[in-house]
Amino acid sequence: MKIKQLKPYLMLWSTQALSALGSGMTSYALILWLYLRSGSALKTALLSVSSYAPYVIMSIFAGALSDRWNKKRTMLVCDLLAALGTVIVFLLIKADALSAWHLYALNAFNGLMNTIQQPASEVAATLLIPKGYYQKTSGLRSFSQSLNSILTPILATALFAFAGIDLVIVIDLVTFAIAFATLLLFIRIPESDVSKQEKEKLLTAAGKGIVWLRENPLILTLILYLACINLVASVYNATLPAMLLSKPNGGETVLGIVNTCVGIATLAGSVLATFLPVPKNRVKVISFTLLVAMSSENFLLAFGKTPFVWCIGAILGWLFIPLMNANLDVIFRSSIPIDMQGRVYSCRNTLQFFTIPIGFLLGGLFVDKVFEPLMAAQPAHSLLVSLFGENKGSGAAMLFFIIGIVGVLVCLIFNLKLQKYKWSEKTVS
16 A cells, blocks of 8 residues: 555544544443433433434435535534534533433534535545555544544543543544644645536435436445344444443443454454455455344343353454445445535435434333333243343343344345345446
């Protein structure tokens, strides 16, 4: 990899990754703050619901705007406004006035900013990366995400325990300032020709992304596949804190350790994605990695009784996800024309991610209203108690078993459907 050729992208990637670490620490600390005060999986899950709802609803229009607007200015403005939202939370904490609805409003606002920024960031990356480096740079992105997954629970838990949430937010703002200054002063992002797009009506421009997907069934099928996986994964994300924070041998430290194992696994997977040669069939790699993930972690979380087993599940569930993401990224960037990427990525965001707030909401409802009451009503020596435990958290364990079965079925159905499509490195629509 020629470092000089990739210098602008590497500067953008590294500083944005640093900022993402700060933001992730704040989000993690706020989850701890809310769950420890409310004890409700539903209230905690609503943090993610409020974040993803505007992202899903507005994405299809954001892509059309992103294809017209200056990518750098869009990223800078969205980052700045999101940081101002974090400042408001900090001031509310200092005034001892922070409540759950403030966090929901903040997450909704940040979700809106991410909706506008994300397609601009995707196109900016494509403009900065030479085509031959798509898989390697995707591996780098997975690497930084994985490293953040390792560091976020460790740093956020430690800072939250010893210094409170105030210091976590201060560090978040410092990392934002570094990323903002780097993008503003040192990175030039080329712009594509948008003269024709500016003459189009917004709905017309947004609709072209949908039309393109309908004409490219492989891409559309992959998006719908990931939408179903995201539904399962978001139920998982809503359920994990409820189980690990409630189990007698769980707690904040155990939750942090399991999340750290997720980060270590994805870090190892990112190294694989960066250095493995080009596979013969990227679609088969995607299918295989998702099947491994869905058929391992959920069942080990459901039936495991110790942190060690939960950690093994986390490693098996996430080890190959960066490899999946890298191959999916190459297919998307190589297939979607550059002047269409903002619109297509935004349509992708709406279709692929609309299941995430639904999954978080269902996860919280199922834990609080269905499975925890069901397990609490079981006799001490019943089959369900022997399988999933008898204390609070056993209902969440039972839910992991259910979503494990659903996840495997989703993989088997879509893997059969994908067999009829072919894709090569030279495929460009």
